[in-house]
Amino acid sequence: MVPELAAGAGTLKRGTMTAAADVPGRGASWYDATAVPGRERGPLTFDLDVDVCVVGAGLAGLTVARELARRGWSVAVLESRRVAWNASGRNCGFVLPGFAESMARITERVGLQQARAMWAVADAGRAYVRDTIRETAMPGVDPVDGWLRIAKFAEEPELAENAAWLRDQFGAEADIWPAEQVRESLRSPLYFNAVHFPTACHIHPLNYALGLAAAAERAGARIFEATPALGLDPAGIRKRVVTPSARVRAAKIVLAGNVHLGPLQPRLGATLIPVTTFVATTAPIGERLREAITYPGAVSDTEGADNHYRVVGDRLLWAGGMRAWNADPRRFARRLRADIRRVYPQLGAVEIEYVWSGTLGRTVHQMPQIGELLPGMWVASGFGGHGLNTTAMAGLLIARAIAENDGTSRLFQPYELVWAGGAAGRAVIQIGYAGARLRKRANALAARWLRRRDRRHKPAASPGPPIAPSDAAELAAEMPTPVLVASAPGGGGVHRPRGGDARRGRAAKASPEAVASPSMPPTDHSERAPGGNRALDRPR
Ligand SMILES: Cc1cc2nc3c(=O)[nH]c(=O)nc-3n(C[C@H](O)[C@H](O)[C@H](O)COP(=O)(O)OP(=O)(O)OC[C@H]3O[C@@H](n4cnc5c(N)ncnc54)[C@H](O)[C@@H]3O)c2cc1C
Structure with missing residues (x-):
């Protein structure tokens, strides 16, 4: 029983254990409960030589693996946990x-x-x-x-x-x-x-990701679950990837690990802000x-x-x-x-x-990271809340670049790797979201008040909408709390939200962005991420 629901609204059901269900603290999803029967894939237990080693079996890694395998390349996909256990199998679709x-x-x-x-x-x-x-x-x-x-x-x-x-x-x-x-x-x-x-x-x-994994395998790719890439040596013609029980040697590596790539590539990992949504x-x-x-x-x-x-x-x-x-x-x-x-x-x-x-x-610039970091080492990451079409796009572009020497992926060069601000970057995103939600609640209250006023056919007499005590409490609960940012660049201290959010919100409304940016996470705070202007060297 979920404590919040104990008052009578009902209980949460557990889905059957499927590809993405075994995620502690994330909740079993309706997708888990309605997943098509999939097959379990064992870990890599023997050394392997392939043309391309893909790290990560989310939508980005699976698409690039399928597209390379279809072009006749030998491909191994290493996945720490299970196919699509994170964002790719738990999003809105x-x-x-x-x-x-x-x-x-x-x-x-x-x-x-x-x-x-x-x-x-x-x-x-x-x-x-x-x-x-x-x-x-x-x-x-x-x-x-x-x-x-x-x-x-x-x-x-x-x-x-x-x-x-x-x-x-x-x-x-x-x-x-x-x-x-x-x-x-x-x-x-x-x-x-x-x-x-x-x-x-x-x-x-989730069923799309499972179907994509099956299609990649039919094309010849091999997927190893429960196989984290623990280390890599990208130097030389044959690059090496170390896993708990075996090594992979490959001419090319594609890093498609999203927010979980940090332990393997800390500097690359630091260019992403992990945002959890529900x-x-x-x-x-x-x-x-x-x-x-x-x-x-x-x-x-x-x-x-x-x-x-x-x-x-x-x-x-x-x-x-x-x-x-x-x-x-x-x-x-x-x-x-x-x-x-x-x-x-x-x-x-x-x-x-x-x-x-x-x-x-x-990412700080809200655009995906697509490109060749070092000769033969590619990245496909940072798709934000807009990853279903863009992971497919990245998979196609990288496969064409590797197999056909196609240069279209260079379109994304202006969006280089930018440090995401660490804990301070996260705090800024959280505060920005809280501020935006607060504004929306204020708008909702104003709209409700106007409707009531119109129903009563009374002229607008008061300077603003009255706020019922329950609504005021809700608003107060949503007020962004000051966040202590010990590791903020330029010194620690207490960061307090400023009025800039509202101003920026108005400016954004007047531009074509309202339609053009159909994204999940808050969209208009990237420029406030501390360190947002610091270009990060390409990981070595
Ligand atoms: C709640 C939610 C709702 C969303 N809704 C939408 C939506 O409606 N539309 C939309 O377009 N986008 C949506 N998105 C965004 C979209 O889901 C993601 O952008 C996309 O799935 C990212 O795919 P990915 O392959 O990059 O990452 P992931 O799905 O996170 O896959 C990365 C994989 O790499 C593996 N990995 C990482 N490091 C290693 C390592 N060292 N060794 C081996 N494996 C490793 C991980 O275990 C993981 O399985 C949503 C996201 C969320 C969270």
């Missing part, structure tokens, strides 16, 4: 166009022509996921078309302008839904206009759910971590909340249930059956 970073900022940094090329390769990643599911008749992945990015609390007129910009400049398929159309399919009093991306889709990500599924809801939500695609009603959801069968799959440190997902069950109730009050108190977490790796 939204397969979106673009990147975690907004196309506006990308354009600002690399110019329109290169930004267009980057959009095109990211979109090829999106299409790769769709095509692979279809071509391999992948079981249990169940892709469903469409993604709506909704304006919550108030009309956002700039959404139309932004969608037009994406269409005109990048060829994006993006159309505007007026508030009436949104509310016909999503009956929430909080919703206004939206942008619809018809070529996006949502999938069962996902829940409800118990079957029945007729009330069918009346509330008729849109079958994926839905995001904010730019930040809250909230992203979709209907899966008779249930709601709902994501929200973030922590820059590990946190017990069960603590978030009540919070996610409250979020659902706020958006869809007609659903009442829904029962949460599964709640779990996953950790993504966020």
